[in-house]
Structures are given as structure tokens and as C-alpha cells.
Amino acid sequence: MGVIERLWAAGEMPYTDALYRPDDTAVEVCVDGPGAYHPDAGQPIPFRLGGPVDVAGAIEEDGTTEADTYFDSPLPDGSGWMCGGGSGMGNVGYLARLNADRSLRWVAVMWSSNPFLGVRYEGSAAVFTNDWGNLLTLDLTAPALA
Numbered sequence: 001m002g003v004i005e006r007l008w009a010a011g012e013m014p015y016t017d018a019l020y021r022p023d024d025t026a027v028e029v030c031v032d033g034p035g036a037y038h039p040d041a042g043q044p045i046p047f048r049l050g051g052p053v054d055v056a057g058a059i060e061e062d063g064t065t066e067a068d069t070y071f072d073s074p075l076p077d078g079s080g081w082m083c084g085g086g087s088g089m090g091n092v093g094y095l096a097r098l099n100a101d102r103s104l105r106w107v108a109v110m111w112s113s114n115p116f117l118g119v120r121y122e123g124s125a126a127v128f129t130n131d132w133g134n135l136l137t138l139d140l141t142a143p144a145l146a
Contacts, residue, residue: 003055007064008104013087013094015065016058019049019108019144026053027144031110031136045113045136049144067094067107071118075140080105082126086115093130095138097145106145 002024007013018026028050070085081098093113097105114130121127124141138145 003059004107005104008067008096008107011067012064013067013107013109014055014059015062015088015092015109015111016053017109017111018053018055018058019106020053020055021106022104024055026055026058027051028053029108029110031113042133043135045130045134047136047138065092067096068115070115073119076121082119082128084116084119084128086131090114090131095128095136097140 002022004020004024005022014020017029017031019029020026030048030050032046065087068085068087069083072081072083074081078100080100081102082095083098084093084095086093091112091114093110093115094107095116096107099105113136114132116128116130119126119128124139126138126140128136140146
């Protein structure tokens with residue numbers, strides 16, 4: 001079992017913005033999520049994936065944090081689950097895709113997204129809502145998220 005799987009099983013996740021996989025690989029997640037202070041609250045949240053992340057280095061530098069789950073929702077096609085929530089002082093959000101057996105497929109940690117409270121599905125897209133009513137739409141058939 002890898003580091004990411006062990007953290008997830010313990011209810012934790014790395015504290016660095018990235019999309020982490022159970023094989024201990026990761027890529028940068030870039031989210032400019034507006035919070036309560038932002039005049040654009042209630043708007044779409046931009047989401048971009050970047051280059052590789054050194055998982056061990058990220059954990060050594062930034063540590064880990066608890067993963068507080070606020071929702072857990074089955075995927076419409078029965079292939080697995082989406083869950084999400086937050087951590088820390090209220091600015092951290094996370095989303096996780098689980099397989100049908102609830103094993104971790106990936107977890108995306110976003111320091112500036114705010115916690116995610118729910119999801120709705122529109123075809124192959126999942127639309128997540130954070131605690132300020134901002135929306136993050138992900139195409140779950142995209143190669144990095146499938």
C-alpha cells in the first residue's frame with residue numbers, strides 16, 4: 001500500500017495542491033477559488049492540471065491534513081463514487097473519486113477552493129458546489145479524471 005492510500009485510509013491527505021493517485025504519483029492542481037472575500041463569489045471555479053508533483057517532497061514540505069467529508073455520492077453509471085469536503089481553516093477543499101469497491105482512484109486537494117458541499121451530475125460532467133456557492137465542473141471522462 002502506497003503513502004497516498006495509507007493517508008486516505010487514515011482520513012488524511014497531503015496539504016499541497018495536487019491530484020494524487022494511489023500509486024503515489026501526482027500532478028499540480030491550479031485553482032483560483034474565490035472565497036467569501038471575493039467579489040465574484042457564486043461564480044465558476046477555474047480548474048487546471050499542471051506538471052508532476054514529487055509526492056514525498058510535498059508531504060515533507062507541507063505535511064498532511066485531515067479529510068473532512070461533507071458529501072458522498074454514487075456515480076450515475078454505478079462505476080464508483082464521488083466524495084468531497086474540506087479541511088483546515090475553511091479555505092481547503094478536496095474532491096475524491098472512488099472505485100465501486102470504495103478504493104481510492106484519485107483525490108484532488110485545493111488550498112483555495114473552500115470546502116465542497118455537494119455534487120450533481122450532468123451527463124459525463126460532475127458539478128461540485130463549495131460553501132460559497134461557487135461551481136467546479138469536471139468532465140469525469142477526461143483521461144486524467146477517468
